[in-house]
Amino acid sequence: xxxxxxxxxxxxxxxxxxxxxxxxxxxxxxxxxxxxxxxxxxxxxxxxxxxxxxxxxxxxxxxxxxxxxxxxxxxxxxxxxxxxxxxxxxxxxxxxxxxxxxxxxxxxxxxxxxxxxxxxxxxxxxxxxxxxxxxxxxxxxxxxxxxxxxxxxxxxxxxxxxxxxxxxxxxxxxxxxxxxxxxxxxxxxxxxxxxxxxxxxxxxxxxxxxxxxxxxxxxxxxxxxxxxxxxxxxxxxxxxxxxxxxxxxxxxxxxxxxxxxxxxxxxxxxxxxxxxxxxxxxxxxxxxxxx
Amino acid sequence: xxxxxxxxxxxxxxxxxxxxxxxxxxxxxxxxxxxxxxxxxxxxxxxxxxxxxxxxxxxxxxxxxxxxxxxxxxxxxxxxxxxxxxxxxxxxxxxxxxxxxxxxxxxxxxxxxxxxxxxxxxxxxxxxxxxxxxxxxxxxxxxxxxxxxxxxxxxxxxxxxxxxxxxxxxxxxxxxxxxxxxxxxxxxxxxxxxxxxxxxxxxxxxxxxxxxxxxxxxxxxxxxxxxxxxxxxxxxxxxxxxxxxxxxxxxx
Amino acid sequence: xxxxxxxxxxxxxxxxxxxxxxxxxxxxxxxxxxxxxxxxxxxxxxxxxxxxxxxxxxxxxxxxxxxxxxxxxxxxxxxxxxxxxxxxxxxxxxxxxxxxxxxxxxxxxxxxxxxxxxxxxxxxxxxxxxxxxxxxxxxxxxxxxxxxxxxxxxxxxxxxxxxxxxxxxxxxxxxxxxxxxxxxxxxxxxxxxxxxxxxxxxxxxxxxxxxxxxxxxxxxxxxxxxxxxxxxxxxxxxxxxxxxxxxxxxxxxxxxxxxxxxxxxxxxxxxxxxxxxxxxxxxxxxxxxxxxxxxxxxxxxxxxxxxxxxxxxxx
Numbered sequence: 081x082x083x084x085x086x087x088x089x090x091x092x093x094x095x096x097x098x099x100x101x102x103x104x105x106x107x108x109x110x111x112x113x114x115x116x117x118x119x120x121x122x123x124x125x126x127x128x129x130x131x132x133x134x135x136x137x138x139x140x141x142x143x144x145x146x147x148x149x150x151x152x153x154x155x156x157x158x159x160x161x162x163x164x165x166x167x168x169x170x171x172x173x174x175x176x177x178x179x180x181x182x183x184x185x186x187x188x189x190x191x192x193x194x195x196x197x198x199x200x201x202x203x204x205x206x207x208x209x210x211x212x213x214x215x216x217x218x219x220x221x222x223x224x225x226x227x228x229x230x231x232x233x234x235x236x237x238x239x240x241x242x243x244x245x246x247x248x249x250x251x252x253x254x255x256x257x258x259x260x261x262x263x264x265x266x267x268x269x270x271x272x273x274x275x276x277x278x279x280x281x282x283x284x285x286x287x288x289x290x291x292x293x294x295x296x297x298x299x300x301x302x303x304x305x306x307x308x309x310x311x312x313x314x315x316x317x318x319x320x321x322x323x324x325x326x327x328x329x330x331x332x333x334x335x336x337x338x339x340x341x342x343x344x345x346x347x348x349x350x351x352x353x354x355x356x357x358x359x360x361x362x363x364x365x366x367x368x369x370x371x
Numbered sequence: 372x373x374x375x376x377x378x379x380x381x382x383x384x385x386x387x388x389x390x391x392x393x394x395x396x397x398x399x400x401x402x403x404x405x406x407x408x409x410x411x412x413x414x415x416x417x418x419x420x421x422x423x424x425x426x427x428x429x430x431x432x433x434x435x436x437x438x439x440x441x442x443x444x445x446x447x448x449x450x451x452x453x454x455x456x457x458x459x460x461x462x463x464x465x466x467x468x469x470x471x472x473x474x475x476x477x478x479x480x481x482x483x484x485x486x487x488x489x490x491x492x493x494x495x496x497x498x499x500x501x502x503x504x505x506x507x508x509x510x511x512x513x514x515x516x517x518x519x520x521x522x523x524x525x526x527x528x529x530x531x532x533x534x535x536x537x538x539x540x541x542x543x544x545x546x547x548x549x550x551x552x553x554x555x556x557x558x559x560x561x562x563x564x565x566x567x568x569x570x571x572x573x574x575x576x577x578x579x580x581x582x583x584x585x586x587x588x589x590x591x592x593x594x595x596x597x598x599x600x601x602x603x604x605x606x607x608x609x610x611x612x613x614x615x616x617x618x619x620x621x622x623x
Numbered sequence: 624x625x626x627x628x629x630x631x632x633x634x635x636x637x638x639x640x641x642x643x644x645x646x647x648x649x650x651x652x653x654x655x656x657x658x659x660x661x662x663x664x665x666x667x668x669x670x671x672x673x674x675x676x677x678x679x680x681x682x683x684x685x686x687x688x689x690x691x692x693x694x695x696x697x698x699x700x701x702x703x704x705x706x707x708x709x710x711x712x713x714x715x716x717x718x719x720x721x722x723x724x725x726x727x728x729x730x731x732x733x734x735x736x737x738x739x740x741x742x743x744x745x746x747x748x749x750x751x752x753x754x755x756x757x758x759x760x761x762x763x764x765x766x767x768x769x770x771x772x773x774x775x776x777x778x779x780x781x782x783x784x785x786x787x788x789x790x791x792x793x794x795x796x797x798x799x800x801x802x803x804x805x806x807x808x809x810x811x812x813x814x815x816x817x818x819x820x821x822x823x824x825x826x827x828x829x830x831x832x833x834x835x836x837x838x839x840x841x842x843x844x845x846x847x848x849x850x851x852x853x854x855x856x857x858x859x860x861x862x863x864x865x866x867x868x869x870x871x872x873x874x875x876x877x878x879x880x881x882x883x884x885x886x887x888x889x890x891x892x893x894x895x896x897x898x899x900x901x902x903x904x905x906x907x908x909x910x911x912x913x914x915x916x917x918x919x920x921x922x923x924x925x926x927x928x929x930x931x932x933x934x935x936x937x938x
Binding site: 116166167169171172173176182183184185186187188191192299303307310341342344345349351352355359 | 733748
Binding site: 421423442443444446447448451452453455459460461462463464468469471472473474475478479480482484485486487495496499532535536538539 | 802815821822
């Protein structure tokens with residue numbers, strides 16, 4: 081009974097960490113520009129697929145991972161420079177469609193350059209699961225949790241202690257004021273995209289040994305990461321993380337106790353509930369519009 | 372009989388007391404100005420009166436009706452109209468359409484009637500367009516009648532907004548810094564326009580920084596400082612009030 | 624002269640009437656009719672969606688869900704329960720309309736792009752439910768739908784549907800143009816331009832946004848139902864996220880706040896995959912690229928940009 085419950089918590093937190101990292105990526109970009117980047121999920125896909133194919137080409141795994149992350153960051157930067165920046169004065173809907181176009185483009189490229197099959201990365205440290213209080217947890221899950229924790233702490237330090245990080249936060253609060261203070265807001269947005277791409281890539285790589293990856297894995301992951309960000313309060317980094325974990329656990333619980341058919345519907349039911357009852361999310365700012 | 376009456380009005384944003392225990396009355400047919408240093412709460416007051424903010428405590432009466440709980444669009448029906456400090460013009464529409472929107476409550480705005488292009492809607496629109504063009508002439512933007520809103524200069528847009536506010540045929544018109552960003556001759560034109568408006572019987576309440584304009588045009592002044600009423604009276608009385616002088620100019 | 628034609632409401636309608644009447648002369652076989660009918664069906668949905676997205680500035684990422692719900696309500700009621708087609712269509716309208724109203728009313732009170740998120744959620748939930756409840760919907764493999772029946776007369780075949788859809792397209796464009804050029808239409812555009820300004824002149828902006836959302840959802844539902852009868856077969860994809868995105872893309876590509884742009888957008892996005900199918904694997908790449916480049920260089924969409932260019936040249 082309890083073992084079953086714990087099992088769901090473990091798997092929920094594991095996948096939830098992925099949602100958290102993707103959601104964090106959404107939050108960072110939204111903070112810097114109010115753009116909802118629908119290509120976020122593709123960063124996850126590119127990171128994991130690149131790692132798979134680089135290591136299959138003979139490159140040792142740690143190096144393959146590094147290169148895959150670097151590649152994804154480049155893609156993220158290119159996306160900002162060539163697709164988002166030229167359109168910065170357009171309506172929000174237009175920019176959303178541009179990022180959707182980008183995600184289709186990237187998925188198409190992945191399909192052509194790589195393939196349409198499912199691929200798995202080997203687990204980082206073995207496959208033998210641990211048993212804790214009757215529930216099994218894969219060593220890879222511990223990697224997922226551990227890496228996520230490290231990233232969260234590192235980002236916390238970055239945003240609160242470094243000049244660059246604080247500049248990003250300042251731009252998020254008030255882009256005009258930041259610009260007048262000498263902060264290059266276009267550069268900030270570039271950094272934001274690069275950072276989000278990195279987060280997405282890492283999320284994809286650490287989860288790939290458990291869930292496998294393919295050219296279109298980014299779509300659902302992107303959408304669910306978006307839900308995590310909204311749940312947490314679009315614009316709150318802490319919120320995205322908490323939102324992702326809650327989402328993962330809720331999904332696992334629903335799949336286990338209610339119906340595994342409706343597992344994928346859980347995030348979207350949650351987003352509707354949030355919008356009806358707590359639109360600014362768990363940690364979102366409740367502001368008044370100044371006239 | 373007062374057209375607008377404010378009783379013990381207070382508004383706080385967290386720890387900031389934007390308006391504190393403010394009470395005043397505005398009689399119909401007058402030009403009333405609200406002045407005060409930056410941050411005194413003038414625009415907050417306007418937003419409270421037009422129901423864009425909810426008071427923390429206190430009451431606001433429009434033509435002796437308590438407007439508590441009313442939404443902004445309901446106040447238009449009661450005869451209130453306003454312009455905005457930071458221009459709220461619909462740049463996605465033409466100039467004359469902006470003014471036509473002002474007449475919304477006087478037209479048949481039913482969706483189904485519009486869908487099927489009933490003669491009543493078509494004729495109403497034709498009359499509305501003429502009226503809107505007339506109003507644009509009245510406020511001095513006649514030459515932009517065929518222009519898009521996003522092609523008009525700043526000064527003309529400020530007057531376009533006034534035309535839109537007038538299109539509703541209000542009893543009371545609130546102007547939030549109508550002369551902001553205008554040069555001396557443009558301000559003179561606004562001065563004349565406000566007087567023209569008042570002559571048609573509309574009660575005008577304005578928030579303004581331009582002292583020359585305010586002193587010249589107002590029947591009464593309300594001076595705010597730190598969200599509280601500092602003084603109230605005719606321009607001459609206010610000009611001579613030592614507290615006002617101290618608050619505005621500092622003790623020199 | 625061309626610009627003037629593009630600007631006046633009757634000019635555009637006249638061109639469309641001409642195109643619709645003369646096109647059959649160019650269509651060599653039923654396959655081409657089928658493509659054109661699909662363009663027409665999408666175009667009608669997009670004309671309605673454009674009112675919401677282009678004119679009133681709201682974002683819906685779930686209109687595929689409404690389309691699919693209309694399709695499946697019609698499909699289930701006519702195929703499994705023998706309901707008359709028109710009644711089943713109306714049932715779909717009622718269901719979709721109510722759902723749209725119940726969702727929109729609380730959401731549209733908030734300022735910001737919450738409608739986008741809510742419609743995203745709603746659309747995906749609808750498509751998952753349709754896919755999962757296979758005992759009545761046939762699941763991911765889809766289900767058959769009998770032809771449209773009107774007073775015992777069966778509507779069947781591309782030629783008849785061509786004229787039906789053509790007529791409905793003209794009707795819906797007429798209705799949309801009427802709304803835009805009316806007090807209600809100006810109120811809607813004002814909501815997009817400055818919601819606060821609209822409120823202070825007396826527009827109940829929430830009421831209008833909700834009304835428009837419901838109307839556009841109903842457009843989608845009706846076309847979903849008709850498409851179900853025409854195609855004779857429906858799948859859960861019609862309610863899916865990709866279809867929703869496709870519809871919004873048609874609006875944005877053709878030109879927001881341009882009713883005729885909606886038709887152009889529908890045409891392009893229906894034809895493009897057909898044209899690109901020769902490229903096989905590269906289809907997605909090229910499609911995504913075209914999408915990005917068009918919107919980066921013509922952010923207002925095709926028809927408004929081209930109209931502006933023509934106006935500029937005429938000066």
